[in-house]
Amino acid sequence: MVTQEIEDTKASPASPPIVDPDRALVLRAQEGELEAFEELVSRYEQRVYTLALRILRQREDAEEVVQEAFVSVLEHLETFRGEAPFKSWLLRIATNQALHVLRKRKGLSTVPFQEERGESEQHPLPHPQLIARWKESPERLAEQLEVHHSLARALEDIDEKYRLVFVLRDVSEFSTKETAMALNISEPNVKIRLLRARLMLRERLTSMFGDGASRMIPDHKHEGE
Amino acid sequence: MKCEKLLEAMNEYVDGTIDPGICESLQKHLDDCDPCQVVIDNIRQTITLFKAGVPYELPIQFKAKLRDELRRRWKARFPKGQKRA
Numbered sequence: 001m002v003t004q005e006i007e008d009t010k011a012s013p014a015s016p017p018i019v020d021p022d023r024a025l026v027l028r029a030q031e032g033e034l035e036a037f038e039e040l041v042s043r044y045e046q047r048v049y050t051l052a053l054r055i056l057r058q059r060e061d062a063e064e065v066v067q068e069a070f071v072s073v074l075e076h077l078e079t080f081r082g083e084a085p086f087k088s089w090l091l092r093i094a095t096n097q098a099l100h101v102l103r104k105r106k107g108l109s110t111v112p113f114q115e116e117r118g119e120s121e122q123h124p125l126p127h128p129q130l131i132a133r134w135k136e137s138p139e140r141l142a143e144q145l146e147v148h149h150s151l152a153r154a155l156e157d158i159d160e161k162y163r164l165v166f167v168l169r170d171v172s173e174f175s176t177k178e179t180a181m182a183l184n185i186s187e188p189n190v191k192i193r194l195l196r197a198r199l200m201l202r203e204r205l206t207s208m209f210g211d212g213a214s215r216m217i218p219d220h221k222h223e224g225e
Numbered sequence: 226m227k228c229e230k231l232l233e234a235m236n237e238y239v240d241g242t243i244d245p246g247i248c249e250s251l252q253k254h255l256d257d258c259d260p261c262q263v264v265i266d267n268i269r270q271t272i273t274l275f276k277a278g279v280p281y282e283l284p285i286q287f288k289a290k291l292r293d294e295l296r297r298r299w300k301a302r303f304p305k306g307q308k309r310a
Contacts, residue, residue, distance in 0.1 A: 032303040034296070034299050037295070037299060038292070041291070045291070046282065046283060049281050049283050053281050059284070063287050066287075067291055067294060070291070071294075071295070074298055074299060074302065075302075125232050125233070128260075133266070134270055138271075138273040138274040138277060139273070139277065142274055142277035151275060166275075170272045170275060170276065171275055171276060191236060195232075195233075195235065195236050198235075198239075198268050198272070201275075202264065202267045202268050205267070205274065210267075214263075216259060
């Protein structure tokens with residue numbers, strides 16, 4: 001059983017009221033309407049599957065996560081209070097489920113995902129090599145199927161410890177603290193891994209989508225050059 | 226602020242969680258350093274692109290199996306279409 005999966009994230013007291021586009025469907029499902037629950041499944045099954053594949057990279061495992069995530073939603077729907085949007089709640093459940101599968105696959109229970117001491121000092125930050133504006137907006141790029149193959153390749157290219165932090169922080173929208181708890185690593189390590197992941201992915205994506213004509217060379221030398 | 230310092234502070238800047246004093250100094254650097262501004266823009270675009278993508282289609286057979294399994298569990302939880310009070 002994944003213990004963290006059913007937590008309904010609370011909005012901070014200063015936050016504006018949550019606007020949740022799924023609220024009406026959730027309320028109907030909470031009253032026992034199967035069609036409303038199935039509509040929620042239809043809306044998000046592909047997103048959950050994509051998230052699970054990005055973490056696990058194996059279809060069978062990702063399918064298991066999709067099923068277990070929606071079963072968990074079904075079983076805990078009555079306790080969902082809407083303090084966070086339904087989508088966020090679902091993605092948290094799915095992420096924790098995927099990490100549970102990953103740990104099981106590695107034969108781990110609570111040991112961390114490659115915690116290393118002094119990680120920030122071991123390697124210098126990857127300094128940007130290719131600096132260029134992108135030819136198209138990310139919104140336009142996201143509409144193109146081949147772009148998604150490129151994204152998958154870019155994510156597969158980077159080490160798992162960076163990939164997991166990036167997916168949790170920037171795709172599943174976990175906080176630094178939540179990511180540290182989920183991966184059982186320190187918060188400073190989450191921060192440095194996220195920075196490295198973002199820089200590595202930026203480099204790869206700019207090599208694919210960058211406009212060569214706008215390539216820039218800094219007009220000053222950087223330290224270590 | 227040098228470019229290296231900007232790199233170190235970049236996460237907090239992109240996430241909007243940076244200390245206001247550092248933010249001001251960083252913004253000043255960006256006003257004079259186009260390459261750093263482009264790197265920041267690229268990082269934001271990278272995050273947006275990964276968030277926007279739901280490229281993997283569920284296998285049709287699995288979709289059908291998922292529906293059946295969820296219906297079975299739903300009916301066990303809410304027998305005969307019984308609604309909660």
